Amino acid sequence: MALAHAILALLADRSFSGYELTKEFEGSVGCFWKATHQQIYRELAALEERRFVHADLVAQEGRPNKKLYELTEAGKRWLSEWMAEPSEPCAVREDMLVKTFAGYLTSPEVLIADIERRKALHAEKLAYYRQIEREHFSDLSAIPIEKRFGYLSLKRGLRYEADWVAWCDEAAALLRSPSFASPG
Amino acid sequence: MALAHAILALLADRSFSGYELTKEFEGSVGCFWKATHQQIYRELAALEERRFVHADLVAQEGRPNKKLYELTEAGKRWLSEWMAEPSEPCAVREDMLVKTFAGYLTSPEVLIADIERRKALHAEKLAYYRQIEREHFSDLSAIPIEKRFGYLSLKRGLRYEADWVAWCDEAAALLRSPSFASPG
C-alpha cells in the first residue's frame, strides 16, 4: 500500500490530476518511486473511496477536462501516522546482476556491451538530477522549508545514479582485465 | 519472468533444492535478487513444466527427503539467450524517500530516528558482504573462472550498501543543520 503514500505525499503540497501525477512519477519523483498511469488512476479511485482524497472536476478550454485530486484531512492524518512507522529497504531485483553472476555462460563482450548501455542510462539520469539540483536547490535558504525536504530524496537519487555509473566502469574494467580472460 | 532467470542462473553452477535456493536468496544472492520460499517453489514447478529444470527426489537420512533441481539443456539454452538481451534498471520504490520528501509533515527527530535505523541495517549488510568478499574473493586468480563472475555482482552489493550508509549520514546531518530547523 505504499504507492498510496507516495501519491498522498505529492498531494500534501498541492492538488494534482492523475495525468499530472503520472508526469511527476516520470520526472524527479522517479528517483524514489516508479508508477504507471494505470496504477495511479486505480490507486486514486481507491483513495477516493477511502475518503483520503477528494476529486474536483475542472473544466478546461482547449484541452480535455480533468479531475483535480486534493488531500482530505483524513488523508493527511493517515499519511502523518505512516510517516512515524519504520521504513524497510525496497526489494532489489537486478537483471543486470543476474547476468554478471552467470556471466561465464556468455562472452565478456556481450556483458560489457550491456554494462556500457546501462552506464549511459544512469549517466543520463544523473545529468537530469543534477540539472534539477542546479535549478531548484542551488540555494536552500531561498526556498520554502516544505520544498527543502525534496532535496534529501533527490540527493539519494544523485548518489544512486552516480554509484551505478561507477560500478559500470569498475565491472567493465574487471571484465577486460586478465582475471576474466576467456580461458580462465 | 526474471525470477525464473535468477533461479536458472544459480542452477547453472550446480543442483539445488527449493529450500537450498531459498537460503541462497537470503544470503549473498540477496544483494541482487529477493524472493521468498513460496515464490521459489511456485517458479520451480513452472520451470519444470516448461522442461527448463528437472527434479530428482533425493532420499536423506536423519532429515526430510528433498527434490534436487538440475538445469536441463533447454533451460541452459533459454538462459543463454536471455543473457544477450538488454537489461533494464529495476524499479525503485523507497518508502524512506517518500518520507524525506514529505518530511515537513513530521518532526526532524522522527525522520532522523528512521534514518539511523536504516543506516544500521545497511551497515550490517555491508559488513556481511565484506565478509564474503574476504572469505571468497580475496584472491581471484585462486578460484575457478565461473565463480569469479559472482564477484562483479557482489561488488554492486558492496557499493549499494556503502552508498546507503553515506546517504543516511548526509541526510541526518542536513536535517540537523540550520536549513532544516523547524521554523524555516
Next chain:
DNA sequence: AGCGACATGTAATACGTTACATGATTGG
C-alpha cells in the same frame, strides 16, 4: 492529414506478499 501532448480509463495476466499448513530431526 498526422503527430504529440493532454486526459482518462478497462481487462487480463503476471508476479509478490501474507497467512495457513504439515511433519521429521537435532540440540539445549
Next chain:
DNA sequence: CCAATCATGTAACGTATTACATGTCGCT
C-alpha cells in the same frame, strides 16, 4: 519438552505490468 533447522507446499489477496481503448486540441 521446546525451539530451531530442514523440507515442501496451498490458498487468498494485493500489487504491477501489458495490452487495449477512446477522444480532443494545437501544430506543422
